Amino acid sequence: MTGKRSCLAIVLAAGGGTRMHSARAKVLNAIAGRSMLGHVLEAVRKAGGNGVAVVVGPEGAAVAAEAERALPNVEIFVQAERLGTAHAVLAATPVIARGPDDLLVIFGDTPLVRPQTLARMRAALADGAALVVLGFRPKDATGYGRLVLEGGTLVAIREELDASPAERAIALCNGGLMAFAGTTALAILERIGNANRKGEYYLTDAVAVARDMGLAAVVIETEEDEVRGINTKAQLAEAEAALQRRLRQAAMEAGATLVAPETVFLSADTKLGRDVVVEPFVVFGPGVTVEDDAVIRSFSHLDRAHVGRGAQVGPYARLRPGTRLHDDVHIGNFVEVKEAVIEAGAKANHLSYIGDATVGAGANVGAGTITCNYDGVAKHRTEIGKGAFIGSNSALVAPVKIGDGAYIGSGSVITADVPADALAVARARQSVKRGTLGAFPPPLAGEG
Ligand code: UD1
Ligand code: CA
Numbered sequence: 001m002t003g004k005r006s007c008l009a010i011v012l013a014a015g016g017g018t019r020m021h022s023a024r025a026k027v028l029n030a031i032a033g034r035s036m037l038g039h040v041l042e043a044v045r046k047a048g049g050n051g052v053a054v055v056v057g058p059e060g061a062a063v064a065a066e067a068e069r070a071l072p073n074v075e076i077f078v079q080a081e082r083l084g085t086a087h088a089v090l091a092a093t094p095v096i097a098r099g100p101d102d103l104l105v106i107f108g109d110t111p112l113v114r115p116q117t118l119a120r121m122r123a124a125l126a127d128g129a130a131l132v133v134l135g136f137r138p139k140d141a142t143g144y145g146r147l148v149l150e151g152g153t154l155v156a157i158r159e160e161l162d163a164s165p166a167e168r169a170i171a172l173c174n175g176g177l178m179a180f181a182g183t184t185a186l187a188i189l190e191r192i193g194n195a196n197r198k199g200e201y202y203l204t205d206a207v208a209v210a211r212d213m214g215l216a217a218v219v220i221e222t223e224e225d226e227v228r229g230i231n232t233k234a235q236l237a238e239a240e241a242a243l244q245r246r247l248r249q250a251a252m253e254a255g256a257t258l259v260a261p262e263t264v265f266l267s268a269d270t271k272l273g274r275d276v277v278v279e280p281f282v283v284f285g286p287g288v289t290v291e292d293d294a295v296i297r298s299f300s301h302l303d304r305a306h307v308g309r310g311a312q313v314g315p316y317a318r319l320r321p322g323t324r325l326h327d328d329v330h331i332g333n334f335v336e337v338k339e340a341v342i343e344a345g346a347k348a349n350h351l352s353y354i355g356d357a358t359v360g361a362g363a364n365v366g367a368g369t370i371t372c373n374y375d376g377v378a379k380h381r382t383e384i385g386k387g388a389f390i391g392s393n394s395a396l397v398a399p400v401k402i403g404d405g406a407y408i409g410s411g412s413v414i415t416a417d418v419p420a421d422a423l424a425v426a427r428a429r430q431s432v433k434r435g436t437l438g439a440f441p442p443p444l445a446g447e448g
Pocket of ligand 1: 014015027055081082083084085088108143144145159174175176201204228229230231
C-alpha cells in the first residue's frame with residue numbers, strides 16, 4: 001500500500017529553451033492550452049504527494065511564477081549553474097533531507113505523465129526497491145538514455161553521447177522519471193560524479209551508483225505517449241497530438257459526441273457535458289465549459305467561455321474570454337462575443353460583435369449589430385433588456401441601455417438610452433425624388 005507513505009516530488013525545470021529556438025524557458029511552452037510545467041504539477045497533485053519542489057534556473061522567475069500559479073504551496077529552489085539533472089535534484093536537498101518515504105523526480109519537459117503511473121512507481125518502492133526507473137520503447141530512440149540490463153536486472157543507464165554502438169541498439173529507453181526510497185536517496189545522489197562526455201552530473205547514473213551500494217533498482221515500463229520528452233518544437237507538436245487523442249477519447253467517454261474527433265482541438269481543462277455535439281473543425285481554448293445538449297457547429301473558436309444547456313453556437317462563431325451564454329441561446333455565423341452575458345433564449349444569429357454587454361432573456365440581436373464598446377481610451381458597457389429587438393445593422397454606442405421590450409429600427413446609431421417598450425430610430429430619413437435621373441448632375445439627396 002502506498003497510501004500511508006509520505007511522498008515528495010521534485011520537478012526539474014531549469015532553462016532549456018535553446019534547442020527549442022525559443023526565448024522563454026522550455027517548460028513554459030504549452031500543449032492543450034496549459035504549460036508543460038502545469039501538466040506535470042497537475043499529475044503530481046492528482047497523485048497525492050505531501051509536497052512539491054520545483055527546481056528553476058537563475059533566470060527562472062517566470063517558471064517559478066507559473067509553478068506557484070499551478071500549485072500554490074510549491075517550494076522553489078534555484079539551480080545556479082546548469083550542471084546536469086542530478087545536480088538539479090540536489091538543489092532541492094532540504095526537501096530530500098526531510099526524509100520522505102518516497103521521493104519522485106520528474107522532468108518538467110515530460111508533460112504527459114499520468115498520476116496512475118506515479119502511483120505504480122511508488123508501489124514498487126513500497127515493495128522494497130531503492131530506485132525505480134520508468135522505461136519505454138520509443139519508435140525513434142534518438143536523444144534518450146538507454147537502459148542496460150544484465151540477466152533481467154537494470155545495471156546502468158547510458159546517455160546516448162556516451163553509449164557504445166551496441167548500447168545504442170538497445171530499444172528500452174529512459175523515460176526520465178525516477179522514484180527513490182527516501183532513506184537512501186541522498187546517499188545515492190551525492191555519489192554521482194560527472195565523468196562523461198558532457199561533464200554533467202547525470203541523474204541516470206543513480207542506477208549504477210545504487211548497484212555499487214548493493215541497492216535494488218527496478219524498471220517499470222509504460223507507453224511512449226506518456227513519457228515523450230520534449231526537446232524540440234517538433235516534439236512539442238507530437239506531444240500535442242498525443243494529448244489531443246487522449247482528451248478527445250475522454251470527452252467521448254464522458255458523453256459528448258465528436259462528429260470528427262481528429263478535427264476538434266481541446267484544452268486540458270475543456271468540459272463538455274452529456275450529449276453535447278461538436279461538429280468538425282472546432283477549437284476550444286482554455287477555460288471552456290459546455291453544458292449538456294448544446295451544439296457547437298463547425299469552424300467555431302471558443303476561449304474562456306461558458307455555453308449553457310441546449311445553446312447553439314456557430315458555424316463560424318467566436319466566443320472570447322468572459323462570454324457566458326445561458327440556456328438555449330443561439331449565437332450564429334460570424335458572431336463574436338466577448339465579456340458578455342447572454343441570457344436564456346436570446347439570439348444573435350448573424351454577423352455581429354457583442355462586447356462588454358448584457359443581453360436580456362429572449363432578446364433578438366439583428367444581423368450586423370455592433371456594440372461600439374471602445375471609444376479609443378476606455379471600454380464601456382451595453383445593456384440590452386429582456387425581449388428587446390435590435391434591428392439589423394444597428395450600432396449601439398456604449399455606454400448605453402436598451403430597456404426591456406424596446407425596439408430599435410434597422411440601421412440606427414443609438415447613442416442615448418432607450419426606455420422599456422419604446423421604439424427608437426436613429427438614422428437619416430429616406431427621401432425619394434421622382435424624374436431626376438435624366439438630369440446631370442442629379443440633385444443631392446436631402447436637397448430642397
Ligand atoms: C534526459 C535523461 C535521458 C532521458 C530523457 C527523457 C539525463 C542525464 N538524461 O535527457 O536519460 O532518456 O531525459 O526525456 O537525465 N534540467 C535541469 N537542470 C540541468 C539539466 C536539466 O533542471 O542542469 C531539467 C531540464 O529543464 C529538463 C529536464 O531536467 O526539464 C531534463 O533535461 P534535458 O536536458 O531535457 O535531458 P535530456 O537530454 O532530454
Ligand atoms: Ca529532455
